[in-house]
Every structure is written in C-alpha cells, then in structure tokens.
Amino acid sequence: MTEEQYxxxxxxxxxxxxxxxxxxxxxxxxxxxxxxxxxxxxxxxMEIADAAFPEAHLDAEKMARLAATAHENLGLDxxxxxxxxxxxxxxxxxxTWWGTKDNWPAVDDHVLTDPDDFKVPSDYLERxxxxxxxxxxxxxxxxxxxxxxxxxxxxxxSVGFHMVGIENxxxxxxxxxxKIRRYLEVLLPASMMSAHAQLxxxxxxxxxxxxxxxxxxxxxxxxxxxLEMHQQIQAEVGGPSILHCCxxxxxxxxxxxxxGWDCFxxxxxxxxxxxxxxxxxxxxxxxxxxxxxVLFSGDYEDCYEACMTVLNAGVQGVAPEGSVPLGTKxxxxxxxxxxxxxxxxxxxxxxxxxxxxPPAAGGDD
Amino acid sequence: xxxxxxIANETIRAEIEEFLERPEEIERNVELFTRASPSMQDIAAxxxxxxxxxxxxxxxxxxxxxxxxxxxxxxxxxxxxxIVGIKFREGYVFVPEVLVSxxxxxxxxxxxxxxxxxxxxxxxxxxxxxxxxxxxxxxxxNLCIMMLRGGGFTVIxxxxxTSPDEFLAAVKDSEAxxxxxxxxxxxxxxxxxxxVEAFKDAGLRDQVRFMVGGAPVTPEFGEEVxxxxxxxxxxxxxxxxxxxxxxxxx
Numbered sequence: 001m002t003e004e005q006y007x008x009x010x011x012x013x014x015x016x017x018x019x020x021x022x023x024x025x026x027x028x029x030x031x032x033x034x035x036x037x038x039x040x041x042x043x044x045x046m047e048i049a050d051a052a053f054p055e056a057h058l059d060a061e062k063m064a065r066l067a068a069t070a071h072e073n074l075g076l077d078x079x080x081x082x083x084x085x086x087x088x089x090x091x092x093x094x095x096t097w098w099g100t101k102d103n104w105p106a107v108d109d110h111v112l113t114d115p116d117d118f119k120v121p122s123d124y125l126e127r128x129x130x131x132x133x134x135x136x137x138x139x140x141x142x143x144x145x146x147x148x149x150x151x152x153x154x155x156x157x158s159v160g161f162h163m164v165g166i167e168n169x170x171x172x173x174x175x176x177x178x179k180i181r182r183y184l185e186v187l188l189p190a191s192m193m194s195a196h197a198q199l200x201x202x203x204x205x206x207x208x209x210x211x212x213x214x215x216x217x218x219x220x221x222x223x224x225x226x227l228e229m230h231q232q233i234q235a236e237v238g239g240p241s242i243l244h245c246c247x248x249x250x251x252x253x254x255x256x257x258x259x260g261w262d263c264f265x266x267x268x269x270x271x272x273x274x275x276x277x278x279x280x281x282x283x284x285x286x287x288x289x290x291x292x293x294v295l296f297s298g299d300y301e302d303c304y305e306a307c308m309t310v311l312n313a314g315v316q317g318v319a320p321e322g323s324v325p326l327g328t329k330x331x332x333x334x335x336x337x338x339x340x341x342x343x344x345x346x347x348x349x350x351x352x353x354x355x356x357x358p359p360a361a362g363g364d365d
Numbered sequence: 366x367x368x369x370x371x372i373a374n375e376t377i378r379a380e381i382e383e384f385l386e387r388p389e390e391i392e393r394n395v396e397l398f399t400r401a402s403p404s405m406q407d408i409a410a411x412x413x414x415x416x417x418x419x420x421x422x423x424x425x426x427x428x429x430x431x432x433x434x435x436x437x438x439x440x441x442x443x444x445x446x447x448i449v450g451i452k453f454r455e456g457y458v459f460v461p462e463v464l465v466s467x468x469x470x471x472x473x474x475x476x477x478x479x480x481x482x483x484x485x486x487x488x489x490x491x492x493x494x495x496x497x498x499x500x501x502x503x504x505x506x507n508l509c510i511m512m513l514r515g516g517g518f519t520v521i522x523x524x525x526x527t528s529p530d531e532f533l534a535a536v537k538d539s540e541a542x543x544x545x546x547x548x549x550x551x552x553x554x555x556x557x558x559x560x561v562e563a564f565k566d567a568g569l570r571d572q573v574r575f576m577v578g579g580a581p582v583t584p585e586f587g588e589e590v591x592x593x594x595x596x597x598x599x600x601x602x603x604x605x606x607x608x609x610x611x612x613x614x615x
Contacts, residue, residue, distance in 0.1 A: 324551075
C-alpha cells in the first residue's frame with residue numbers, strides 16, 4: 001500500500017484497530033471505518049498472497065496471508081481470517097466439502113438427529129478447522145497489532161442448520177419446538193467455546209452469525225427461540241459482539257438491539273436509514289454494500305456511490321453485506337476505503353472527529 | 366355468482382377471508398373451492414394446516430371412493446398449496462410453515478403420482494432443476510420442484526452443487542429445454558452466469574431457456590447473467606415454466 005494510492009487524512013490519528021473498536025461501540029472516530037466482517041477474499045487476492053482456497057481454509061499461514069490482503073491491498077481497517085462457515089460444524093464432525101479455488105466450502109452431510117446424542121468433543125478446539133483459524137488469528141495479531149481482527153462464530157441456530165439440516169431444523173420449529181430448544185441448548189457451548197478461543201487468540205471482536213432472517217422465519221420466531229439466548233451471550237462472550245444475520249431483517253432489528261448486541265452487520269435488503277432509525281443509539285450498524293449487483297457486477301463508481309448512500313444514512317461503518325463472490329474485482333472493493341476516507345473528510349468539522357448529518361426525517365412507513 | 370359462504374369447509378373460508386387481499390385471487394379461490402367437492406376442500410384444509418397424516422388418509426380415501434387422481438391433485442393438493450403460497454408471499458407464514466405444508470403435499474402426491482404415471486398423462490414439459498455449483502442449499506429448489514410436478518411438469522432434479530457440465534449433460538441426455546437454477550448464496554450466484562456461458566460455448570444456448578431464483582437473486586441479476594426469466598417463489602416458478610414451455614415446445 002503506497003501513500004500515493006491511499007493518501008492519509010490530514011487529521012487521521014487513530015489506528016485502524018482503535019477506529020474499528022470505537023465505531024463498533026458507537027464512539028468517536030477520526031474516520032468512519034471501512035471493513036471486512038465477512039470475507040473479502042477474491043481470486044485476485046489469492047494470487048497476490050500466493051495462498052488459495054481450499055488450502056487456505058486449513059493452513060494458518062496461508063489463511064493469515066490471505067486475510068491480510070484486506071488491509072494491505074484494500075486499505076480496510078480490519079482483517080477477518082475465518083472465510084468459510086464450517087469452523088464449528090467441521091470440528092463437530094459434520095462432513096465438510098472444502099470446495100475448490102473458485103468455490104466455497106459447505107457442509108455436505110448432516111449428522112445430528114437427536115439433541116441428546118450431541119456432545120462437544122474433548123479435542124474440539126484442537127481440530128483442523130480451529131487449528132488453522134486460531135493459528136491465523138495469532139499470526140495476524142503478531143503481524144498487525146494496529147489492525148482490527150474480526151473473529152467469526154456460527155451461533156447455535158446456524159450450527160444447528162449445519163448439523164441437523166436446515167429443512168429438518170426449520171420444520172421442527174413448528175412440529176417439535178421443544179426439540180429445537182434442546183438443540184440450541186446443547187449447541188450453544190460449542191459456539192461459545194469458539195468465541196472465547198478466537199478472542200483469546202487475539203481477535204478484537206466476535207461476529208456472531210445466526211441466520212434468523214425474514215426469508216426464513218418470522219420475527220416472532222427470533223423472539224421465541226433466540227432473543228433470550230442472545231441476551232445470555234452478551235453476558236458471557238467476553239468481548240465486543242457483532243451480530244450478522246443475512247437477508248431482510250428490518251422487522252427484527254428492534255429485537256437485535258434488545259438482545260444487547262454491540263453492533264449489527266446487515267445486508268443490502270435492509271434500508272440503512274430505516275435500520276438506523278430503529279437501532280438508534282442502542283446498537284451500531286455496519287454494512288451493507290450489495291454483493292451481486294454492486295460489488296460483483298458493478299464497477300468502482302457503483303461501489304463508491306453505494307458506500308456513500310450507506311454512510312449518509314449515518315451507519316458507523318461501511319462493509320460488504322456478506323462474503324463477496326470470489327470473482328469480484330479488487331479495484332471495485334477499493335472504493336470501500338476511498339469512500340470512507342472522502343465521507344470522513346467531508347464530515348469532520350473540528351478536523352478530528354466525524355460528525356454524521358442528522359438522520360433523514362421520518363421513515364417511509 | 367358464487368360467494369365465500371358457499372364454501373363448505375370452515376378452514377378454507379377463514380383462510381380466504383383472513384389472508385387473501387387481491388380481488389382476483391379471492392375471486393379465483395372462491396370459485397375454485399366452491400366448485401371443489403367437500404372432500405377436496407378437506408384435503409386442501411389439512412394441507413394448509415400442515416397435517417400430513419390427514420392428507421395421506423383423505424387422499425387414499427378419495428382414491429378408494431373413485432375420485433380421479435387429477436381432481437385430487439388440482440382441487441385438493443394444489444389448491445391448498447396455492448393458499449399457502451399466497452400466505453408466504455404476503456408474509457403471513459414463513460419457510461417452516463411452507464415446509465410443513467409441503468410435507469403434507471408430498472404425502473398426498475405419493476398416492477397420486479404413480480396413478481398419473483401409469484395413466485400416461487402427458488406432462489406439460491420437462492424441467493431440469495439444480496442448485497448451482499458451490500451451493501448446497503435446496504429448500505427453495507425442492508419447493509419449486511414440488512410445485513412444478515404438481516403443476517404437470519416432469520422434473521429432472523440434479524440436486525445441489527451442480528456444475529455447468531452437469532447441466533449440459535442433463536440437457537444432452539434428456540432433450541429437456543427448460544432449466545431452472547437456484548442459488549442461496551451471493552458467493553455462488555455468479556455460477557449462474559458460468560452455466561449460461563457454458564451453454565454458449567457448447568453452442569446450445571439458443572436451444573434452451575433458463576429460469577433463475579433464490580433468496581438473493583433479483584430480476585436484474587437474472588438479466589445480467591443472461592437468464593430468460595426470474596421466479597420470485599415456487600408459485601412464480603410454475604407460472605414462468607408454463608410460459609417458457611410454450612416457447613420451447615417440449
């Protein structure tokens with residue numbers, strides 16, 4: 001990264017790590033952070049880092065090198081090494097297809113039919129997926145003391161999808177809700193152990209993924225199955241917490257805030273102005289640049305414009321909505337950091353802190 | 366003119382009254398269920414409630430009583446699923462409720478399909494369906510397949526993680542000309558474009574029609590990847606497939 005490519009702000013004085021953490025808690029920043037929370041790895045990044053999928057999923061050094069491209073080559077304030085979603089499930093004996101260079105890993109067989117059969121293995125945190133991820137976090141912490149490191153955890157609900165199968169899991173929310181509660185109860189320790197281990201290895205914050213979005217379930221289902229559990233997580237996770245939930249979530253953002261998440265990483269289906277209106281000062285918002293249309297199919301200007309739209313809504317940080325398609329061009333992703341820099345330069349009346357414009361008046365409801 | 370009160374089954378009446386808003390859908394369903402016999406209405410009601418055991422029992426009973434399989438499928442199973450589809454579209458129910466009703470529909474179709482197959486009823490067309498490469502999510506695809514089969518199509522299900530070559534091979538093997546691609550992940554959506562490209566490279570693009578769908582897929586994205594149509598949900602998929610079947614005549 002050269003000074004010419006990424007000129008420093010005249011008043012820039014926070015480290016990326018400090019900036020990220022301050023924004024996460026809704027605090028003062030010298031510049032709105034541009035981040036990776038889910039993966040920004042691309043085929044181009046794999047060439048640059050000489051570290052490619054699928055090897056990078058299970059090799060700490062390659063994973064760390066590849067993750068570092070987010071900061072080194074895109075100028076982002078964070079790095080996030082857990083690119084895939086198999087960390088917990090693979091270590092819990094779900095069968096994993098580790099994918100190819102241009103395809104993502106996925107669970108290819110579901111192993112659990114009865115919550116009473118489940119037990120966290122005694123060597124859970126020493127298994128291959130954790131060995132790589134925790135090793136990568138340690139390497140990144142050592143190499144980038146001033147850059148924010150995001151850890152990623154799949155919560156009990158989403159690990160349940162992997163272990164039980166999403167179809168069976170969702171049907172049982174209707175047919176046998178007590179069984180689902182039992183699944184959540186036995187799976188939660190596995191997610192919590194993952195969070196603690198990543199924080200201990202050096203992650204600054206945990207992004208907790210539980211996919212209870214409108215495309216799948218009602219807001220009532222979030223309230224009935226997850227709200228209390230998510231409140232419990234806040235008390236026990238031991239670090240800053242970011243919730244990620246895919247898709248349309250407008251009708252449950254209020255519950256997310258009630259759960260006590262420090263921040264919500266939201267997707268492009270959600271109007272950022274509306275999200276800000278609901279979340280208020282209770283929870284920060286990071287997001288929500290559209291993957292398929294803007295980042296994958298669009299160009300630098302499209303991305304820049306989309307970032308400005310979300311920044312103008314007053315969210316605390318800009319990031320892609322989810323893991324970007326591997327064919328996304330890095331020149332497009334470069335607009336994330338550029339837009340955050342330009343927005344911040346235009347919103348620092350005292351030359352030190354970013355002051356967002358007042359939120360747009362009224363929602364559209 | 367038929368009235369809502371002409372429908373014998375109380376559950377069906379309540380469902381139409383409470384959940385249907387569009388006048389043309391109210392009219393169509395009131396007409397449909399008024400025409401349907403009380404036993405067909407009972408099947409539809411049980412399906413809407415996700416009661417697979419009752420659907421199984423009532424379907425078997427109706428067949429034993431001599432009700433034609435096609436009538437049970439159209440006036441009982443598909444009619445009930447149509448209400449579920451509308452409730453899903455309008456946000457009154459979500460995927461779990463749809464899956465439970467789909468399970469009930471499957472219980473009924475298990476009796477119907479062998480009879481239809483044996484009777485030599487010609488399908489409207491053949492559709493090749495698959496979740497694109499790298500994506501192992503199949504709830505949406507499976508719901509589409511169920512509705513397509515219920516709608517009179519033969520479906521070749523390629524399952525999940527379907528490579529462009531597998532779509533190509535299926536077309537070559539079956540001579541089907543209608544292809545449905547599904548993706549749940551924004552990371553795998555680009556594989557829809559790769560599949561379309563593979564058909565161009567093989568010189569087969571002009572001979573087939575592509576439908577795309579999946580939670581993050583939009584009509585605009587469908588256009589960008591070169592698909593011929595986009596379906597928002599399983600009901601939409603059937604409508605789209607019927608239009609395209611006329612175009613490909615197979």
